[in-house]
Amino acid sequence: MALSTASGAGAIAVIRLSGSEAIGLTESVFKARSEKLLMNQKSHSIHLGDIIHQNTVIDEVLVSVFKNPHSYTGEDVIEISCHGSPYIQQQIIKILIEQGAQTAKPGEFTLRAFLNGKMDLSQAEAVADLIASENEASHQLAIQQMRGGFSSEIKNLRQELLNFASLIELELDFAEEDVAFADRKQLESLLLKIQTVLKNLIDSFALGNVIKKGVPIAIIGPPNVGKSTLLNCLLNEDKAIVSDIAGTTRDSIEDEITLEGVCFRFIDTAGIRETENIIEKIGIKKTREKIELASFVFHLVDPTEFLKNQNPLTTELRAFKNQYPNKKLLVVFNKKDQNHMFKIPEQIQGYQSVSISAKMNSNIDVLIELLTVHFKLNPTQGQSIVTNSRHYGSLYAAQKEVIAIQNGLSNGLSGDLLSIDLRQALFHLGEITGEVTNDELLGNIFENFCIGK
Secondary structure (H helix, E strand, O other), X not given: OEEOOOOOOEEEEEEEEEOOOHHHHHHOOEEEOOOOOHHHOOOOEEEEEEEEEOOEEEEEEEEEEEOXXXXXXXXXXXXXXXXXXXXXHHHHHHHHHHOOOOOOOOOHHHXXXXXXXXXXXXXXXXXXXXXXXXXXHHHHHHHHHHXXXXXXXXXXXXXXXXXXXXXXXXXXXXXXXXXXOOOHHHHHHHHXXXXXXXXXXXXXXXXXXXXXXXXXXXXXXXXXXXXXXXXHHHHOOOOOOOOOOOOOOOOOEEEEEEEOOEEEEEEEOOOOOOOOOHHHHHHHHHHHHHHHHOOEEEEEEOHHHHHHOOHHHHHHXXXXXXXXXXXXXXXXXXXXXXXXXXOOOHHHOOOOEEEOEOOOOEOHHHHHHHHHHHHOOOHHHOOOOOOOHHHHHHHHHHHHHHHHXXXXXXXXXXXXXXXXXXXXXXXXXXXXXXOOOOHHHHHHHHOOOOOOO
16 A cells, blocks of 8 residues: 655645555545445446545545556555545554555556566556656657567567577487487578668667667867857857856756756766866866766867867867777857858768857757657657666566577587576576565665655
8 A cells, every 4th residue: 555646735636556455444444425345346347435434534636546456556445535635644654554455565566467467577667657657758669668569579589589499408318329400400490680780779779768768969069169168159148157168168068958858967068178276177087987977979179269270170080089989979060150151171071060059049940850850759659668767677688698508509509408508598588677686686776766656
């Protein structure tokens, strides 16, 4: 039993009970206006009445009845919708505890749903992601996973691999007769298919993880190039101090904004230059740390300074690409309002670039479009995107075992040795959906849920 709505005052609150005694326990404190017993009512029905304790009416409530197995947890479930006064909530909870109800642990309702086969483990984890989603993209990913597209893909692969593993295990029972039940060529084809699927899922984690947590964007460049002005322009507020004095920003300033349904975390950094100022040096060191953590980097350039001497920038960009070959970079020529005739030079054409004026809010829409196109989701294609680091770890471990099996087949490894790697691959795939689990794993997952869910 637990309060399933947010704590505090509100119009209504919902108290949820689940288990074989849920209906009978509620019956002991609830009197329906119809004077009918809850246990005689149909599943998915709602009943008006009063919660009564020691002949005193505590509140007028609606009681929703969900009978097993047609409920969220797969057990009998009662949801009491009462008025949202904290006093009323606590009184009803107190009365239910006195009648024998036990307080639910974090995620216990969803844990019971998993244990009763209402959802697999990856779907259960998606429930927490759905509750925590703060933008369209993270909500979309959670819904997709909750519907079981990702887990269905894993289950199908695991079943096909399990069929071959069973045949190889069967061969071991007839080792003396030298009988081959498992077609090695078919197994090779299956492993190639699994390897492709696993690689795509593993590669998708880079996108899925940043969308779930927010995409970090580092705004870098020399002092006084307009980094803070751009941050303020993107956020539409004066978040960072803007000054003509070079080196004003000496620490990173961060804030979030949702663009095209995706949360972006913009980081205004200290200008990179040679300096003897100790505080500014610390700021520049932090800038380099933020670049390491960023998924996308805006490299701001002053066109006037660039036209004076183009070589330093092209050298910087080459060095950046060498140091961060997989990091997305956008070269942003700022202060377009001061350089109306400026055109992006040919030597920069190899880099994604845009010319803007942060001060005048000019071409900012183009900059945003160049950014968001990298993080758009296309659910109509049915592509599964991994957002969970636990899933990523299991997929990576399964991929290693699949490669080991492929190598074993190429080297003519015996069935008993192949079966070891097959079992490990099956184990890691089963970890994702909960076909293989233990109490410690479940504890780690569900302790992060909110109480009442």
